[in-house]
Amino acid sequence: MKKKIIMLAFLVSVVSFALAACGDSSKKETKDKKTLRLVTGAVKTLDSVKGSDEVSFNIIQNTQENLLIFKDNKIIPGAAESYTVSGDKKTYTFKLRKNLKWSDGKALTSKDYKYAWMRLLNSKSGAPYSFFLFGVVNGEKYFKNEVPASEVGIETPDDSTIIVKLSEPISYFTQIVAFPALAPQREDVVNRYGSKYGSNLNTQVYSGPFMVSEWQKGGKIELVRNPNYWNAKEVKLDKVKFTEIKESNTAYKMFVSNQLDVIAGAGEYLKPLKDGVKEGKWNEINEVGSSVFYTLYNLDSSNKLLKNKNIRLALSIAINREGLTEKVMRRNIPAYGLVPEGIQVGNINYRSEVSEPLKEVMNEDPKNLFIKGLKELGLDPDPSKYEINYLLQNSDAVSKMQGEYMQNTWKQVIGVNVKLVTSADFSDFLSKVDKGEFDMSSSGWGADYNDPMTFLDLFTPENGSNYGKYNDERVNELLSKIKTMTDDNEKLKIYKEVERIEVVDNPAVAPNYFKEIYSFQKKYVKGLELPRFGGTYQLRWTSIS
Structure with missing residues (x-):
């Protein structure tokens, strides 16, 4: 995962693309209504604790807000307005922004992060990424049921502060904090839906820039802007539509016929896509992936x-x-x-x-x-x-x-x-x-x-x-x-x-x-990030000019 990449589907590796407009009427809808269309693999879960793959984390990282987030593959503040590190680099203190809210209007607090992280460490959760927090004081011992939850080095002295104590310094700890598996969760919502939590859009509340508005398994998943997101005014897109497309030739034909915004070049399609760049039809991004x-x-x-x-x-x-x-x-x-x-x-x-x-x-x-x-x-x-x-x-x-x-x-x-x-x-x-x-x-x-x-x-x-x-x-x-x-x-x-x-x-x-990443993007797509860590796309800064 980004990326996460988690196990990564060949389809996501070889044919990852962001999609928009179909025909003239779709183009008008995309530009006027700020709708971006993307291709996705099959999304397994919206539960950040149960996530293990780039496809699921792609949705999670765009609908939930970690304390820290990646921008241009560098760490910047997310829900945490600031943080400090002790001299021995074993204690991190995060201060949350004021008036953070969930999509249903309830307050988003430090306790929502602690709850999610403790659930990640709970062996009964079956979390693939529980080991991410083994470096926290007594984190691994709690996972092994050797100590009670109260002895784990995660504290919330108030609703806007979370303190994390590590057994030893971890040079990349802030990157772990920014990974989608460490997104916040609401205890009341998880308890309400139990084993069904994260299995459909009706079991979720959201803390990030987007919310899931529709999820047809095997077909599509759609996001809409979250009006309660702390930085909603800076989110340029109103809607993001992900569609499952299995065959690369289908995606290529849609791209060249102006039905798609972005496509990854591969196989027989790489040369004509590069030719299109020379002809000024679209832009190209080429880089070594992670x-x-x-x-x-x-x-x-x-x-x-x-x-x-x-x-x-x-x-x-x-x-x-x-x-x-x-x-x-x-x-x-x-x-x-x-x-x-x-x-x-x-x-x-x-x-x-x-x-x-x-x-x-x-x-x-x-x-x-x-x-x-x-x-x-x-x-x-x-x-x-x-x-x-x-x-x-x-x-x-x-x-x-x-x-x-x-x-x-x-x-x-x-x-x-x-x-x-x-x-x-x-x-x-x-x-x-x-x-x-x-x-x-x-x-x-x-x-x-x-x-x-x-x-x-x-x-x-x-x-x-x-x-x-x-x-x-x-x-x-x-x-x-x-x-x-x-x-x-x-x-x-x-x-x-x-x-x-x-x-x-x-x-x-x-x-x-x-x-190796070959991303071909229509010229009107701006700010679409393909992060090295986490899910496939970072959408909060994307716009259509």
Whole structure:
């Protein structure tokens, strides 16, 4: 998530677009009524505590107001007018703005933030992001039911103040505070709807710039401006319409026929879109994203092949990443590690100092490695006698095309049979991986904050997004050790070792590619942000000129 990216659907990666106007009458509606139309994947939940994916967080970050928010990928005040940090960097004191309100007119207070954060830490909530607050004093112990809620280092001495005490300094803590999973929640509303909270628009109240006005699952979700938002006068759009569109060719045709405002360039459509920029038809934004896409291994699968390290490494080495990005996708950057370019350890660019670990072993023979793994398992050493299921993120043509490329590669290079399993949509995919219904899956993760930890702690036992049930004692030990470290150079060494273990020595995943952003926008769209952290879009500063 932004982004969140959480697991990221291939559709969101390859074809993320903001949409507007259909025909002349729609154009008039867009400009006169300030309506922007966007494409979305299937939204799983509006409950920030239960959110785990970029698609859901995209709606949450535009309808709820965190204490701090991202603007141009930098932290600025949100509901908190100001905050201070103690000299030892362990205590954060946030002061809320005056007269904050929920969409139903009730006061928004510091207690709404504490309630949401404590619910995030409550193990009964099943929150994928509970580990985000383990650095708070007794946060992890409360999660493990070892201490009562009263001993957790989150205090609200009054309705406009929230004090957070950390066990050790966390250099990126303000970025965690700005992440959508830490949005406020109303205790009375959550209790009223129970397990249904966040499942439909009638169970929600909103604290952010927009409110959900319509939600047809499988079809669309619409937002309208929240008149009770503290900065409503600065919100330029009156309405935002998200529509589920699965096929990239449909979106491309709508874009060039002036029915859409923004489209991500991919495959065969990239060249004509770039030509349109040269002809002055629309603008282009091109940058390296903060997401990595990979093949996720389920170590808890009934298919015991995936329990062998050499078999997992063989499957990874066999992937032709240049062929995938250049011939199939015609975009993105081959990935031989987990951490993308631009992620920092303090002021150090991690990728500039640490080479991608998989590059060091790419000269090994993947078939021989696979056969070695079969022998270690006491199995027949013929790869063609085995089948592995590969779960796709969606049912669209792009997902199938990439899946078939991977399937054919593994068959040709190793000889193993791979069966493609199609998800109905991204929400169905998330449900399947959450239940462990896969051997391998096409998965991805977008940075939640600017530090390698956001990628490398994905595969720890306490991480709610560790769908493959990976558990390496050395990784756990190193990541636990780094929490008390302040020297960035020492952190860099540990991150380097952890990444090598997770990719080469005891693979949790097979990295496939780093996301490259090609965003083509109609010239009248202004201020549409594509944040590196959180959901897909930041809409509060968007306008149509």
